[in-house]
Amino acid sequence: MSTTIEKIKEIESEMARTQKNKNTSYHLGQLKAKLAKLKRELLTPTGGGGGGGSGFDVARTGVASVGFIGFPSVGKSTLMNKLTGQHSEAAAYEFTTLTTVPGQVMYNGAKIQILDLPGIIEGAKDGKGRGRQVIAVAKTCNLIFIVLDVNKPLVDKRVIENELEGFGIRINKKPPNIVFKKKDKGGIAITSTQPLTHIDNDEIKAVMGEYKISSADISIRCDATIDDLIDVLEAKSRSYIPVIYALNKIDAISIQELDLLYRIPDACPISSEHGWNVDELMEMMWEKLKLRRIYTKPKGRAPDYTAPVVLRSYACTVENFCDAIHRTIKDDFKHAIVYGRSVKHQPQRVGLSHELGDEDIVSIVKR
């Protein structure tokens, strides 16, 4: 019996040998679906396999978490120390950090947990070193900093991205706009709102066959690839996480080289050691985390700008706000009075379901 990793290798090499055309698209679709299923097997902890986040998990604090991923000695721990003031051992030899080291930064009134992680190497997702445990922790974070050494940023970037993607992490990407509904009978019905340039019905049917789905409505609302479709079928093992590339050690390069680095999307050139440009990194972190600060205004007094209630953008209704202050506030809630960007009139009376905007000011009126 060959191992899962060997099976994956076999399928990958067969895919590489197979040219994509009308006659092969069904077969390629099958192979891709097989591959996705095998990779999922690899991600499911089976006791000895060392999957999950076993031993690397730490207690979660704060409103959001940021995990550091990168090759050994790119400066992750040095960055951690600079940002949090906490101590994580940093040194000139590889694999200085051996487990998750948690820290915290306060930014715009929000407590944000920072997780310094051990370095990973190529093949990490397939079980090299402790890579799988490390990536499993990153997969639970709200944001990942991929820390790269500016001396070879682009090659390393590709390798690290590949490791994360192989682990079901989707970087700076939204879930594909495909609505999939399994049915008891009726066959496979495919509709699309725009021409599909990457896939044909044969390929889709091959994938469905591999997943043993004989009846479903599939409504495709983007120019999807077969990988997008598989991501939707494998939704449970996918995490869509924003990433910032922290390009570290800029103190070691020229201004001309620095100019080139600024062209890399979602990147922030820094020097952890000297603290250069970490302000910009923090600003980008704030943008990517999409947090909202809500200021409370006690009746007849000025708003309290020093201690905002910080909410996630997908859970920022007046109800979420009440819950964040105290469980019982909702019980005698009458309405809320809101000033800020979420309302047309200043102020405006709103109910529990109203969605708040960043820096809104809220007073709760009780019954």
Ligand SMILES: Nc1nc2c(ncn2[C@@H]2O[C@H](COP(=O)(O)OP(=O)(O)OP(=O)(O)O)[C@@H](O)[C@H]2O)c(=O)[nH]1
């Ligand atoms: N020139 C320069 N060196 C840096 C910078 N940041 C870190 N270093 C050096 O890089 C080496 C590795 O730093 P660490 O912070 O231990 O790197 P790491 O990524 O945490 O390494 P592992 O935990 O082993 O994966 C140390 O010698 C640091 O002094 C920087 O901004 N510029």
Ligand SMILES: [K+]
């Ligand atoms: K190191």
Ligand SMILES: [Mg+2]
């Ligand atoms: Mg380290």
